[in-house]
Amino acid sequence: MAASVFIGGWVAAGLTLFMFSFLYKDNPFFRFGEHLYVGISMGYIIIRIHYDVMIKSLYSPVTQEGKWWLVIPALLGLLVLARFIPKVSWLSRISFAVIVGFGSGVAIPRIISSNILQQVQGTLKPILNAGQRPFGMTQFNALLILAGVITVLIYFFFSIEHKGVIQISARIGIYFLMINFGAGFGYTVMARMSLLIGRFDDLILFASREYAYASLILLILVTLGLVLWERGRRPSS
Amino acid sequence: MRELAGKLLRLDRRAIFVLIALATLLPLLHPFGLPIRVSPEVKAVHDHIESLPAGSLFLLSLDFDPASKPELYPMAVALLKHAFKRDLRVIGMTLWVTGTGMAEKVVSGVAKEYGKRRGTDYAFLGYSPGGANVIINMGQDLTATFPTDYYGERTADLPALRGVRSLRQVNYVVSLAAGTPGVESWYVYGKEKYGFELGGGVTAVIAPGLYPFLNTGQINGLIGGLRGAAEYETLIGMKGKGVAGMDAQSATHFVIILLILLCNLFYFISPRTAVPRGSPEEVGR
Amino acid sequence: MTLFLRRTFPLIITFLFGVAFAIQYYVPHPVSEAALTEVSVWLRIILGFAMILGIASLGQVHYAKIRTGVAGWGYSVVVYVSMLATVGVGLWAGGQEEGTGFGWIYAYTLLALQGTMFAMLGFFVASAAFRAFRARSKEAAVLLLAAIVMMFGRVPLGEYLVPAAGPLAGWLLNVLNTAARRGIIIGISLGGIATSIKIIFGIERSYLGGRE
Secondary structure (H helix, E strand, O other): OOHHHHHHHHHHHHHHHHHHHHHOOOOHHHHHHHHHHHHHHHHHHHHHHHHHHHHHHHHHHHHHOOOHHHHHHHHHHHHHHHHHOHHHHHHHHHHHHHHHHHHHHHHHHHHHHHHHHHHHHHHHHHHHOHHHOOOOHHHHHHHHHHHHHHHHHHHHOOOOOOOHHHHHHHHHHHHHHHHHHHHHHHHHHHHHHHHHHHHHHHHHHHOOHHHOOHHHHHHHHHHHHHHHHHHHHOOOO | OHHHHHHHHOOOHHHHHHHHHHHHHHHHHOOOOOOOOOOHHHHHHHHHHHHOOOOOEEEEEEEOOHHHHHHHHHHHHHHHHHHHHOOOEEEEEEOOHHHHHHHHHHHHHHHHHOOOOEOOOEEEEEEOOOOHHHHHHHHHOHHHHOOEOOOOOEHHHOHHHOOOOOHHHOOEEEEEEOOOOOHHHHHHHHHHHHOOEEEEEEOOOOHHHHHHHHHHOOOOOEEEHHHHHHHHHHHOOOOOHHHHHHHHHHHHHHHHHHHHHHHHHHHHHOOOOOOOOOOOOOOOO | OHHHHHHHHHHHHHHHHHHHHHHHOOOOOHHHHHHHHHHHHHHHHHHHHHHHHHHHHHHHHHHHHHHHOOOOHHHHHHHHHHHHHHHHHHHHOOOOOOOOHHHHHHHHHHHHHHHHHHHOHHHHHHHHHHHHOOOOOHHHHHHHHHHHHHHHHOOHHHHHHOOOHHHHHHHHHHHHHHHHHHHHHHHHHHHHHHHHHHHHOOOOOHHHOOOO
16 A cells, blocks of 8 residues: 555544544544644635636636637636725626626526426426326326425415415415425435445544554544543633 | 433433444444335436447536535446446536545546546546536537646547537536536526536435426436435446445434434423423523 | 716626626527627636635634634634645645645545535434424424435335335425425526516615625
């Protein structure tokens, strides 16, 4: 095994355990790991911006391909940074106006098409085609979806008073929403457990003989560290 | 009994942490290997890749960061293995800045396993900022969006990208996404106008939100969470991290279900003091 | 003049770009397509600069902590040292990660730290499930039931014990969940379009920031 991989295993296992120590309580190991994460992330993003944006998307096209007009977005980009100078921070509004104006403009027709028209079409089409086949599970599900969409939209329509038929529809809509939230919660639990499984998988790998039982040794050291830290705190607290 | 129930409701949360840790660790160390049923939405992605002739263009956008690696990296490995086995031309990229390293590692790593040559059989474009703007740009002119690939080679000269002017020439796009920009961005700003077929692989957190798009056919298939990755691995006959994690997933889910049921049981039988609903005393100490 | 530049000019820009690119979608003329291509390139460059904003803000916060010597300022030193070290190694590696020190930092520190930070949520979700997830009302009971069906039916052990659990969870996702989610998507999209129109017409100005 390469030395860099071996050392990397020890470092990864150690940092993982530092972060997990938060489960006991907030402590210096966790704080160190947390701030290290912030610093390394910032450094990584700076490098990616430098190479993938400044050099690949700006410097190379301007100097090697003669696309001099890209100096205009570069200037607009610099204006964004004017936000840090209070006297001229208003200049950044020009850049944000371009970003927000373009973003809003491109979004409107695309969202109307994807999220509204196609979704409505997808709801109504199975109903309109239902008469062509004998009524079965597919048709039942299509009706259920239609009922769900309408009742949920009625629930969110707060401009009219929820009375009578509207109130009944809104209450049905709430139950559909509860099922959606329940499904979301169940899947969120699945996601969080999967992340945990991933980290434990790595810790098990780093506990193997190839890595000289890194996870186990570091677990003992971190635990010892926490005990000493607690003892050090007690007289003052 | 009621007093005991009340006491148990106030159990130190660290005891629950130990329970979850054991439920995760023990099945990983001693797996029981139950069969995995494949869902139609995962099979749809698999079948579409199966249907593509050799040499077709497959774009895999790895739109996630290290936080979602356990769920989406196994999906990426399985999809790339399938694509390379089918001799598809693979284009890899990412819309998430901190996912660049992982994306490069998985594409080049799996390609090496199958003896695929960089630039000829596959291309890795790297990262570009802008999310939806990158997709729009690629839809208009792909090589202008990425004039060079991640390694500094001119994309216009790469054999892997021969004949590709924009996303319209791509046969299949799969976005493995942990949020925005992700699958939704690819169909709103991409498929909507440029007409390529789109599949999705997402974290379990956002998977339920994409079923309406699956229902309308806006995405042709959906791989959701580690379970989805396990299903895909089963379809291609591979035993990867997805399948390996399923036993621990089962155990932890059952522990959570048990905790919810116990919580409700203890709540209903414990003595009710006049504690207002939603007050700090009621919700976790 | 200053007031025009500070307040009105940005609103005019928003209006022009917003209307132009909303209409552009329906105009397939080559000039219209070229304009979309070019401006989307511009946006990518501007947004790259905007990312520096976030980094600089964070740097400012930690610098202030070091300068004023507040409790925990030593950790802010950790932020700066690790950031500068990463940048130094990254520049030395030319931004390449394969087989370099920069790649090592990414693979063995960033992956571990960020992965673990989010993995801890698994413990907290379990703790929350025990302490707070109570069926206090009919609606909460429905939510709870849907969650349990999902957690049971989407794992191999659940499907093994109760074979119908898998198809039931699938039906819940594909029908009931789809219905509710579709309603939410349509509602959010309508709201989003309304907000976009308000921004383009200068009714909504919060994105400009400041009081002027």
